[in-house]
Amino acid sequence: MRIVIPFKKENAKSRLSGVLTPDERGMLAMKMLQDVLDATDGFAVDILTPSVFNDARIDPHILWSDSGLNDALNEYLSKVAEYGCDPVMIVMADLPLLKRRYVREIATSDADLVIAPGKGGGTNILSIKDPSRFSTDYYGTSFLDHLRIAHDNGLSVEVYDSFAAATDIDEPDDLVELLIHGTGEAARALVDIGFVVAVRDGRAEVERLSHTPHPP
Template sequence: MWALLPLKEFAAAKQRLSPVLSQRERAALAQAMAEDVLAELRDHPAIENILLVSNEPSGRQLARQFGAEFLSESGLHARGLNQAVKAGVQVLAERGVDNVMVVHGDLPLISAAEIDELVRAHFGNGFGKKADDSEGSGMSEKALTLVSDTAGEGTNCLICNTAIEMQYSFGPNSLAAHLDAAARIGLDARVVPLPGFGCDIDAPTDLLTLLKRLEGSKAKHSLSVVAQFALAERLLTVGSSTYRADFLLSQAG
């Protein structure tokens, strides 16, 4: 199985963190999180190779650093996340790659154990087996395996056969959209709950969760950016008042 990592240009990434991070900090964090994801994918035996699809100017060099392949999003005539994913998957299909794991770059807490679990869910236990595959040997032609964000709304990771005519709808409420798309074309869809994969860093509250969970994790690139910009010292103060405001609002409602 290949992994496909779509990446927005770092300079434009993580806009929703602008209330708490400067542009330089957002770019550095976006890059560091992507590096942590790339490192986990590179080290996992189930992942044959990684394809990075991006317009990020340093993308080719980043890919090289992690033994990954790079394709320029504009070179593929793609624009935006869904077109980039679609174009990347098509390239893999044309090369005869069977299965692809589309993984987002803002998931610094993914782990080898979670990748194991996800791959097992995709291939294992007869899930997605061919109709004539009574042995359940793990054929995955009709399987769609998804991991949502913790809110159960977005799609942080998706595994499918590259030959499937999947309509990618990454963006708000993409989990429901992907389940609908799967139902329309008769895929056997499964959502796997995984705390690391579920933790995408979008909003300031996600950053607080990350700060609490980073220590002891393997996300050394993210840890280094957190230290470089003293994010824990700065944000945990903002965080406590954010939590207080949320608590008061919930009490008032």
């Protein structure tokens, strides 16, 4: 099993620009990536990226590609298939609630394809037993597209039902989930910035305490 994590540093998490500065968004994206690296520890991990890093933890995993997401991933799947056909698990980089247990459970499934849905029809994790028999189609309602591709290729499918795996961090409301359920680096970074959860009209929202001192 190889794990591949697509990641782009530039203009990361633009839908959080209402609540985080560009630097903070970049920092949060890196912390989330580190949480995903923690969850995938023990596997052979490639970070598929068009970005350049200078980070001792990230650099050994870098696989550079400036293709778009689907092209880069499908080139990757072809390469893996060519060199011996290991199973491949594609894990999104913005899943800071992911735990090792979930990754191990997905890795040991008997299905040809395991798919962990994201919110809004997205796909957060895809585990592909035979990468020569599948290609990705991310964006839009990719969950449905991936089910269709699996069906067209005669693959058995397991839908991996997990709130943690479904929680990708894109919008301010998602930060509520990270603050409430997170235990890793990204959650700590949010707390350090000064975010708290406030309840307004019965709904939980994130609020930034301006008087919170910056961490040393």
